[in-house]
Amino acid sequence: MAEFPALQQAFTVEVEIGEALDVGSASRTNPLMVVPMTKGTVKSASGFAPGIDADFVGVGNDYIHMDPDTNHARLDAHSVLKTQDGALLYLHYTGVLTLSPVEKAVLGGKAEVGPTPFGNIFTHFTFETGDDRYHELENRVFVGQGRFVVRTGKPTVVEYRVSQVVQG
Numbered sequence: 001m002a003e004f005p006a007l008q009q010a011f012t013v014e015v016e017i018g019e020a021l022d023v024g025s026a027s028r029t030n031p032l033m034v035v036p037m038t039k040g041t042v043k044s045a046s047g048f049a050p051g052i053d054a055d056f057v058g059v060g061n062d063y064i065h066m067d068p069d070t071n072h073a074r075l076d077a078h079s080v081l082k083t084q085d086g087a088l089l090y091l092h093y094t095g096v097l098t099l100s101p102v103e104k105a106v107l108g109g110k111a112e113v114g115p116t117p118f119g120n121i122f123t124h125f126t127f128e129t130g131d132d133r134y135h136e137l138e139n140r141v142f143v144g145q146g147r148f149v150v151r152t153g154k155p156t157v158v159e160y161r162v163s164q165v166v167q168g
Contacts, residue, residue: 007163010048010142013125015040015056015079016155020064020107028065030074035062037079038155042091048164050134054081054089064097073097075123087131093144093160095123106148106156113152118161121146125162141165 018036025031037060044051060079067073075095082088097103098120105111123144127137144162151157 004168005165006168007143008048008166009045010162010164011042011044011052013040013042013144013158013160013162014149015060015158017062017158018155019109029068030065033064033066033073035064036060037062037077040079040157042081050136052081052083052089052134052137054083054087056080057082057088060091071099073099075121083134085133087129087134089131089134089137090128091125092128093123093125095121095144095146097121103148106150111148111150111156113150115150115159116148118145118147121158121160123160123162125160 015037016039018038021034023032023034037056040056042052042054056079058080062075062077065074075097077093079091080088081091100120102116103120106116123146125142125144129135142162142164144160146158146160149157149159
């Protein structure tokens, strides 16, 4: 139905995460956990414009508040990307992580090697940039779903498949 929006494949985000830092909170009932984003890439899907081929630079973090029931986590991630053509892009995403036993094992450092299924992490991505080549990204709506990829002897990766919301 044309009244509902459609999704167009846009890009894939792969970000290595460090060990979670349990900051806590004296003023909230849901404690803060900070997960460093140590390295990563953003790569456009075929045909998506403007094409993005970028690396995470500097220090990025995902500020996560656990729900009191411990079955959901609220994501609030911030990072900077540098494209292969030299542009800097601020990337921000928010979302909800549904914590099944599999995701709880990943966050607890006890997960088996391999990817978790897609379907328990949903996000909304936004961009900000001063580079005219990528300015149009600021005017679009992006949503994604994610999963964890646990690797032997290497940091865990969070992978997001992101789509642009377009007219249906």
